[in-house]
Amino acid sequence: MDATTPPLPLRSPEPVSFEPPRGMRDFYPEEMTWRDRVFEAFRQAAALHGFAPYDACVVERLELLQRKSGEEVASQIYAFEDKSGRKLALRPEMTPTLARMIAARQGQLHFPLKWSAIAQCFRYERMTRGRKREHYQWNLDIVGEAGVGAEAEILAAAAQALRTMGLPDEAYRIHVNNRALLSELLLKLDIEARHHPAVFLALDKRGKLPDDEIAALLAAEQVPSGGIARAFELLAVQGLDQAAELAGAGSTAVARLRELFELAESYGIADRLVFDIGVIRGLAYYTDIVFEAFDARREFRAIFGGGRYDNLLTSIGGAPTPAVGLGFGDVVVVEVLKAWLGADAGTVRDGVAVGYMFGAQREAAVRLAARLRREGRKVDLALAPQKPKAFFSRAGGGTCSQAVFIGPDDVAAGRAHLKDLSTREAVAITL
Amino acid sequence: MDATTPPLPLRSPEPVSFEPPRGMRDFYPEEMTWRDRVFEAFRQAAALHGFAPYDACVVERLELLQRKSGEEVASQIYAFEDKSGRKLALRPEMTPTLARMIAARQGQLHFPLKWSAIAQCFRYERMTRGRKREHYQWNLDIVGEAGVGAEAEILAAAAQALRTMGLPDEAYRIHVNNRALLSELLLKLDIEARHHPAVFLALDKRGKLPDDEIAALLAAEQVPSGGIARAFELLAVQGLDQAAELAGAGSTAVARLRELFELAESYGIADRLVFDIGVIRGLAYYTDIVFEAFDARREFRAIFGGGRYDNLLTSIGGAPTPAVGLGFGDVVVVEVLKAWLGADAGTVRDGVAVGYMFGAQREAAVRLAARLRREGRKVDLALAPQKPKAFFSRAGGGTCSQAVFIGPDDVAAGRAHLKDLSTREAVAITL
Numbered sequence: 081m082d083a084t085t086p087p088l089p090l091r092s093p094e095p096v097s098f099e100p101p102r103g104m105r106d107f108y109p110e111e112m113t114w115r116d117r118v119f120e121a122f123r124q125a126a127a128l129h130g131f132a133p134y135d136a137c138v139v140e141r142l143e144l145l146q147r148k149s150g151e152e153v154a155s156q157i158y159a160f161e162d163k164s165g166r167k168l169a170l171r172p173e174m175t176p177t178l179a180r181m182i183a184a185r186q187g188q189l190h191f192p193l194k195w196s197a198i199a200q201c202f203r204y205e206r207m208t209r210g211r212k213r214e215h216y217q218w219n220l221d222i223v224g225e226a227g228v229g230a231e232a233e234i235l236a237a238a239a240q241a242l243r244t245m246g247l248p249d250e251a252y253r254i255h256v257n258n259r260a261l262l263s264e265l266l267l268k269l270d271i272e273a274r275h276h277p278a279v280f281l282a283l284d285k286r287g288k289l290p291d292d293e294i295a296a297l298l299a300a301e302q303v304p305s306g307g308i309a310r311a312f313e314l315l316a317v318q319g320l321d322q323a324a325e326l327a328g329a330g331s332t333a334v335a336r337l338r339e340l341f342e343l344a345e346s347y348g349i350a351d352r353l354v355f356d357i358g359v360i361r362g363l364a365y366y367t368d369i370v371f372e373a374f375d376a377r378r379e380f381r382a383i384f385g386g387g388r389y390d391n392l393l394t395s396i397g398g399a400p401t402p403a404v405g406l407g408f409g410d411v412v413v414v415e416v417l418k419a420w421l422g423a424d425a426g427t428v429r430d431g432v433a434v435g436y437m438f439g440a441q442r443e444a445a446v447r448l449a450a451r452l453r454r455e456g457r458k459v460d461l462a463l464a465p466q467k468p469k470a471f472f473s474r475a476g477g478g479t480c481s482q483a484v485f486i487g488p489d490d491v492a493a494g495r496a497h498l499k500d501l502s503t504r505e506a507v508a509i510t511l
Numbered sequence: 512m513d514a515t516t517p518p519l520p521l522r523s524p525e526p527v528s529f530e531p532p533r534g535m536r537d538f539y540p541e542e543m544t545w546r547d548r549v550f551e552a553f554r555q556a557a558a559l560h561g562f563a564p565y566d567a568c569v570v571e572r573l574e575l576l577q578r579k580s581g582e583e584v585a586s587q588i589y590a591f592e593d594k595s596g597r598k599l600a601l602r603p604e605m606t607p608t609l610a611r612m613i614a615a616r617q618g619q620l621h622f623p624l625k626w627s628a629i630a631q632c633f634r635y636e637r638m639t640r641g642r643k644r645e646h647y648q649w650n651l652d653i654v655g656e657a658g659v660g661a662e663a664e665i666l667a668a669a670a671q672a673l674r675t676m677g678l679p680d681e682a683y684r685i686h687v688n689n690r691a692l693l694s695e696l697l698l699k700l701d702i703e704a705r706h707h708p709a710v711f712l713a714l715d716k717r718g719k720l721p722d723d724e725i726a727a728l729l730a731a732e733q734v735p736s737g738g739i740a741r742a743f744e745l746l747a748v749q750g751l752d753q754a755a756e757l758a759g760a761g762s763t764a765v766a767r768l769r770e771l772f773e774l775a776e777s778y779g780i781a782d783r784l785v786f787d788i789g790v791i792r793g794l795a796y797y798t799d800i801v802f803e804a805f806d807a808r809r810e811f812r813a814i815f816g817g818g819r820y821d822n823l824l825t826s827i828g829g830a831p832t833p834a835v836g837l838g839f840g841d842v843v844v845v846e847v848l849k850a851w852l853g854a855d856a857g858t859v860r861d862g863v864a865v866g867y868m869f870g871a872q873r874e875a876a877v878r879l880a881a882r883l884r885r886e887g888r889k890v891d892l893a894l895a896p897q898k899p900k901a902f903f904s905r906a907g908g909g910t911c912s913q914a915v916f917i918g919p920d921d922v923a924a925g926r927a928h929l930k931d932l933s934t935r936e937a938v939a940i941t942l
Contacts, residue, residue: 096575096827098615101599104568106612109626112564116554123547128884130862130891132910133543137535137645138569138631139589139601144527158570160591163635168532170570181537184529190905192894195540200569204594214568222894229873229894240884346877396527431561442660446777453559453671460561463623463653463660474621479563 103205103213114414114426115216118245119198122218122408125241126196129233131220134195136177138202142167144176147396156203158213170202174219175365175392175405182223183398191224191401194233218408220386223393226402228336231369231388232343234406238373238384239349245413251420252383254349254373255356256340259366259387261333262357265314265326271307277364279303279311284360286315320355336369365389369404375416383416384408432498433475433483435462441486444511448484448496476501484509534636534644545845545857546647549676550629553649553839556672557627560664562651565626567608569633573598575607578827587634589644601633605650606796606823606836613654614829622655622832625664649839651817654824657833659767662800662819663774665837669804669815670780676844682851683814685780685804686787687771690797690818692764693788696745696757702738708795710734710742715791717746751786767800796820800835806847814847815839863929864906864914866893872917875942879915879927907932915940 100106107115126133142159158170171177174197182189197219205211220237222230235254242252262283263276271279278301282294289297291312298308317323320341324334337355344350361370370387374380386406393401417425432452436445442465449461460480462471468485475483483499490496490511497506531537538546557564573590589601602608605628613620628650636642651668653661666685673683693714694707702710709732713725720728722743729739748754751772755765768786775781792801801818805811817837824832848856863883867876873896880892891911893902899916906914914930921927921942928937 096578096611097572098611098827100568100611101570101572101593101597102595104570106568106615107564107566108612108616109563109565112566115566116564127889128887130889132540133538133547134540135538135543135546137531137537139532139535139633139645141528141532147527158591158593160589162532162589164533166532180527180529180531181539184537185539190908194891202570214570225894227895232877233892233894236881343873343877346874346881348881396529442774443777446663446774450667450777450779456559458558458561460625461664463656463664464658477621 105212105214110426113428114417115410117426118410118413118417119216119218121241121244122196122198124244125237126218126220128240129194129237131194131196131237133197134178134181135197135199136174136181138170138200139168140171140177142169144180144396145169145171147176156205158202158204170214171199172203173201173407174199174217175221175389175407176396178219178221178223178405179392179396179398182401183393183396186393186398186401192222192230193224194220194222196220212411216410218384218406218410220406220408221403222405223403224401225404226390228340228343228369230402230404231340231371232347234386234404235344235353235371236347236349238406238408239347239352241408242383242413245417246421246425247413247417248420249352250376251416252352252373252375254353254371255359256337256353256369256371257355257357257359258333258337258369259360260368261323261327261331261337262314262360264331264333265323266307266311268326268328269307269310269314271303271311275301275303275307279307280360280366281362281364283311283315283358284362286312286358315358317357323355323357333368340369361385361387363389365392365395367391375419379419380415381412383412427479429479429481429501431458431460431478431480431482433460433462433471433478433480434486435466435468435471435475435483436486437468438465438488441465441488441491444491444496445486448486448509448511486511536643536645541857544859545848546841548857549841549844549848550647550649552672552675553627553629555675556668557649557651559671560625560668562625562627562668564628565609565612566628566630567605567612569601569631570599571602571608573600575611575827576600576602578607587636589633589635601645602630603634604632604838605630605648606652606820606838607827609650609652609654609836610823610827610829613832614824614827617824617830617832623653623661624655625651625653627651643842647841649815649837649841651837651839652834653836654834655832656835657821659771659774659800661833661835662771662802663778665817665835666775666784666802667778667780669837669839670778670783672839673814673844676848677852677856678844678848679851680783681807682847683783683804683806685784685802686790687768687784687800687802688786688788688790689764689768689800690791691799692754692758692762692768693745693791695762695764696754697738697742699757699759700738700741700745702734702742706732706734706738710738711791711797712793712795714742714746714789715793717743717789746789748788754786754788764799771800792816792818794820796823796826798822806850810850811846812843814843858910860910860912860932862889862891862909862911862913864891864893864902864909864911865917866897866899866902866906866914867917868899869896869919872896872919872922875922875927876917879917879940879942917942 202214282297295308344353359372366387367390368388372385373383388404390402434449449459495508499506633645713728790803797818798821799819803816804814819835821833865880880890926939930937
């Protein structure tokens with residue numbers, strides 16, 4: 081340190097806490113490498129599938145979020161007021177914002193539109209099972225297309241992202257259902273349409289809550305008690321053929337599912353798609369096909385989920401518009417990747433460390449580093465002279481696969497040695 | 512839409528506002544393309560220069576932010592309480608969080624460390640001159656290196672990012688100063704060291720506030736009135752040689768500046784560096800070299816800025832550690848890029864549109880799209896049959912440079928035509 085630097089007026093020297101706020105994550109470089117890998121796969125898959133990037137601020141109007149979100153979500157919103165008393169909130173999901181942005185320009189946008197965002201989202205939840213209060217969620221949405229081509233396109237993009245991350249195809253399955261099919265079946269069980277939204281949300285809790293608590297939830301929604309047991313029985317349906325038989329001929333919901341499975345063949349993702357009547361999703365706004373992806377061993381929570389929500393824009397005051405969306409969080413997929421690929425698989429060693437022994441070699445080291453960087457190499461340049469031992473010790477512990485250490489003899493000879501840090505082989509390079 | 516879909520229980524149909532919260536930005540795809548270009552350049556330059564990525568939540572402990580930030584910043588913090596009464600805030604800058612993360616692992620980390628983050632930051636400001644209340648800021652920090660090699664490395668990375676974005680080298684200048692030099696000169700003017708922090712913050716406001724208001728600020732800090740006029744005169748110093756003459760022989764601050772300019776030659780960035788005694792920076796914590804980059808025509812605010820802040824970790828209770836940091840926002844640089852490259856330069860047309868005339872050609876279209884995507888092409892696949900005119904109209908208006916439209920004859924012949932949308936030339940491709 082420079083002795084002439086004036087001392088800053090230091091505040092009280094008691095240390096503050098070095099922890100992040102409760103439920104929030106710090107990303108040190110070793111974790112960030114995983115996140116970058118996942119985000120890069122999101123961006124790449126979105127681009128390959130023709131989704132345009134969009135984004136909006138993590139701070140949203142509270143009114144919009146309350147209007148659009150399911151009841152449970154609304155109670156978990158981080159809300160606050162700004163200094164002018166505006167009611168704001170940290171968004172719990174991206175879809176209300178998407179709806180707002182589309183509604184704002186509904187006359188100018190060209191439909192169907194395909195949009196992609198990686199959005200940080202917040203929920204104030206009790207901290208159970210390692211759940212955090214924030215996560216990043218990749219959102220893919222197709223707005224303005226009623227056909228299941230939209231669902232297929234979104235699932236293909238999600239499958240591509242997982243492949244780019246390095247996850248084998250056999251490591252996960254995409255479970256597909258149709259809420260409209262459930263509705264058809266509930267009607268046949270004499271459960272009226274007005275009870276269906278409550279039944280969906282209750283059935284979605286199966287396995288997370290005891291059955292009697294779910295039954296109590298349904299009773300509170302005035303669902304007739306006989307209907308509750310019959311609704312539970314629906315979840316025992318095995319396979320699309322059995323469901324089709326129950327639904328009877330002319331079921332639009334079954335036809336849409338069959339068309340989706342057929343399209344999946346053309347996309348080359350049919351091996352990963354399974355019909356699963358138990359997939360319902362927790363949000364109120366889904367209207368038709370819904371889906372959730374799980375690791376094949378079922379060790380983790382859902383990797384991604386989504387579905388069709390055709391009433392989205394009308395619910396905030398826009399024109400009726402069919403839509404399909406996907407939410408793909410950054411937490412579970414990293415757990416799955418670590419389990420399948422190993423926790424160290426995130427680190428890529430492709431850099432070059434460049435160091436020098438004395439100040440007289442600094443210029444040569446800097447010029448070499450600048451040259452290697454112009455050639456596209458990642459260079460970790462020493463910022464001060466070092467002894468060879470210290471230099472190679474640091475170089476070997478980081479993200480470098482090669483190293484060049486420049487001493488006085490190297491500058492005199494006009495060349496140095498580029499050493500492979502794993503094989504210890506060296507090749508001469510000019511300075 | 513599917514007639515069997517059960518109606519969702521819609522809330523009240525009055526529309527909510529479709530505007531983003533005041534001071535916050537929506538990024539529609541045309542703006543997002545610019546942001547992606549800038550962020551990608553940040554990530555690439557950081558990687559080439561050996562900076563490791565890190566991140567933390569945009570929500571930070573209020574206590575940390577109040578401890579670390581300058582007074583003005585502290586009054587502009589978006590603060591709120593969570594449901595357990597914890598005092599939280601949206602961070603106004605990333606540096607306090609960086610300091611916290613480093614202090615938390617000071618024993619385990621290997622210094623010097625070079626870290627990079629792209630962080631959204633919030634300030635509740637009056638909305639003047641088009642300033643927003645949030646922006647993204649690229650942060651580069653080198654922690655644990657006292658030599659000016661750290662400053663040079665950071666400036667080289669920032670210059671690389673601008674080059675990757677497409678900005679010509681002659682379009683900007685990096686203005687460099689040293690607060691320690693100002694301190695040496697202020698001492699020679701008999702302004703005591705305890706007044707220097709206040710003098711720095713006041714001089715930084717020159718040109719933004721009238722001189723008499725600045726003088727009043729200094730008087731309020733008990734700076735002797737004679738000193739105020741002399742401090743103003745310092746800003747008239749032209750060039751490093753004149754400053755060196757005033758500082759006299761043995762000035763460490765001048766020696767560090769000279770070393771930095773010399774290093775910049777080796778890095779190949781000396782053509783863009785200028786000494787500028789008027790660059791001071793608004794934050795209290797800088798201790799030594801400071802810098803700010805401006806477009807060469809001086810039409811815009813600073814593109815990036817930063818400097819040395821060697822007392823950072825001690826101020827929150829960590830061990831003394833030298834450090835240099837850069838903050839590079841996403842707003843001004845996009846304004847500069849648009850001015851130099853044209854507002855349309857953000858759009859890249861490199862996709863392939865794939866469409867089909869009837870349902871019978873859908874499978875061929877989907878299989879072709881999947882094949883092109885496997886080859887790394889960005890494909891905008893039509894989700895439903897279309898007439899050729901509608902297809903080509905949409906294809907020509909987006910991000911595609913080529914298009915394939917598949918009709919019944921194409922499937923029968925087992926080939927289709929890949930058309931260049933600008934030249935109208937077509938080549939046959941197998942289906």
